[in-house]
Amino acid sequence: MILDKVNSPEDLKALSLEELLVLAEEIRSEIIRVTAQNGGHLASSLGAVELILALHRVFHSPKDKILFDVGHQAYAHKLVTGRKDRFHTIRLEGGLSGFTKVSESPHDAITVGHASTSLANALGMALARDLLGEDHHVVAVIGDGALTGGMALAALNKIGELGKRMLIILNDNEMSISENVGALNRYFKELQIRKWVQDMEKLGKNVLEHISPRLFGLVDRAKEAAKLLLHQENPFYAWGIRYVGPVNGHDLKGLIHILEHLKELEGPTLLHVVTQKGKGYKVAEADPIYWHGPPGFDPKKPEKVSKGYSWSQAFGDAVTELARLEPRLFVITPAMREGSGLVRYSTEHPERYLDVGICEDVAVTTAAGLALKGMRPIVAIYSTFLQRAYDQVIHDVAIENLPVVFAIDRAGLVGADGATHHGVFDIAFLRTVPNLQIAAPKDALELRAMLRKALEVGGPVAIRYPRDNVERAPEGVWPEIPWGKWEVLKEGQEVYILAFGKTLRYALEAAGEDPRVGVVNARFLKPLDREMLAWLAGYKLITVEDHQGMGGFGSAVLEALNEMGLKPEVRVLALPDRFFEHGAIPSLHRQAGIDAEGIRKALREMGVAPVHERA
DSSP states (O other): OOGGGOSSGGGGGGSOHHHHHHHHHHHHHHHHHHHHHHOOOOHHHHHTHHHHHHHHHHSOTTTSEEEESSSTTOHHHHHTTTOGGGGGGTTSTTSOOSSOOTTTOTTOOSOOSSSSOHHHHHHHHHHHHHHTTOOOOEEEEEEHHHHTSHHHHHHHHHHHHHOOOEEEEEEEOSBSSSBOOSHHHHHHHHHHHOHHHHHHHHHHHHHHHHOOGGGHHHHHHHHHHHHHHHTTTOHHHHTTOEEEEEEETTOHHHHHHHHHHHTTOOSEEEEEEEOOTTTTOHHHHHOTTGGGSOOSOOTTSOOOOOOOOBHHHHHHHHHHHHHHHOTTEEEEESSOTTTTTOHHHHHHOGGGEEEOOSOHHHHHHHHHHHHHTTOEEEEEEEHHHHGGGHHHIIIIIITTTOOOEEEEESOBOOSTTOTTTOBOSHHHHHHTSTTOEEEOOSSHHHHHHHHHHHHHHOSOEEEEOOSSBOOOOOTTOOOOOOTTOOEEEEOOSSEEEEEEGGGHHHHHHHHTTOTTEEEEEOOEEETTOHHHHHHHTTSEEEEEEEEESTTSHHHHHHHHHHHTTOOOOEEEEEEOSSOOOSOOHHHHHHHHTOSHHHHHHHHHHTTOOOHHHHO
8 A cells, every 4th residue: 555655744755646646545545444433524534635645745744834724624634644553543542633733743733623723823833934034834724614714814814914925725615514604605606606717727727837937926917917807706815815726626736736836926825725525435425514523334334323312402402492482582503503403493493593604702792682682592502612702701791691591512521522622611711700690401301491491581591511412301391490499319318419410420320329428410500509508518518520620610619618608528529620632431531530430439538438348
């Protein structure tokens, strides 16, 4: 295999074009083989193979900096930068990250996982390069979905103003995870079908094949003259960025030729590359949404696999029904329709559904505008993505106590996506915000009850739930729960375990049938149930949560006890002050000491050893 001979990007420079084409197919086969075993980002990585080979053929990594936005398209990059022997470990505990990661390889220019960050990073690198008197290229690869993000657009504005030498590769596959939305996306689609664009693409390719470097000045002057014609058709000229394309992202020879010439140009240049998500794998080409990040599958007979009934689906089903009862309900998502379980809702209530694209801040502030006009908006958002809209939560929603519900998905450790995606900070950054209430349901029925009640109580409410499966709740059932009140699930004689969210299952498992150990479903963190907490202060207490210890649920309990002048013995079980890497969720919980065994250990340390151990 040619792939066996590639131990660094420099090895690509010795290969013929025919060998590179064979290598592209070998890389696709390896990506499919390993993703079938481990799960992972399949369709996006398959679509970027030729582009990545062309980049590494033309540029010199790690001296030249190649930045991948989000990083989920970079599997081929990992394979040709000295990591093919470890590629089978991708997304497994102790193995390679599913995204680019600076501490993993000098060829990974940035650590990523969230979208729209590459352009600002690239600008910073270009500024540093010029200030330090260095001479290397900076290349940012960004998808058309990520380019719609506000951070990317703001960075483009500054890149055009400063005019630093850098190359932006727009990898246009018309997809992020869900279909792309917004005016810029419509522009890309329309641009690709314009006859003048297709004619210019053919002409540009012919010119580049016969041009010499000495003529680039003349070409640039011609382009300057052409701006008057093109700028009204192309927004990049308005930003002060040279635009080239669109070009075929699977034409390896053409890509290499164009990149060789573009790298000689001064100032910022954007190369518009059109690729097919899932390229080379028919099922992924046909359904790039499902095959964007599938679980394990049989590569010889690839079929969709049921992942079970998730909390995301439970939320989606609940709001779909709730919208029939509450005409003011409106749901907003930042580009996560499928991930947030909103496919059914978006079909049944399209007039009360909005996907703002990868713009979390816009999602929150749009919800504020809806609330100011009497609507009852729900923002469906992952915990890790809500971090990007913190100012809007405070400034636009909480100050005026607006009735916005935050349905926080993927709360807690999320597994194979790793440190960039673990939702372990939301309690700490939300509970400090006045007016904002925080809850976590124990099951799908309680989720339904909280969603309906949150629309009634008003003000901002955050309801967090994990990345996990849950038992389906019956349709049409809306149980009543007392808002702000905890629930005793098991009486105890000596110690009570106060569990918030997903850790409740561990608490019940650790308590078992031991009459000395009680369990409380502490489903409301803010407001805290101080009345029950005052009663519980007569016992030893253990708090357990899938969240950072500092500023979390346990901290809230300790603060409340201190304010009430109560001093029971308390153990706080939460995540330590470090970032957790990727791995299976049960394993990560075990490492953190918040699983059933971790709770049993705390019980032993408090003098409440399990019955079989005392014997």
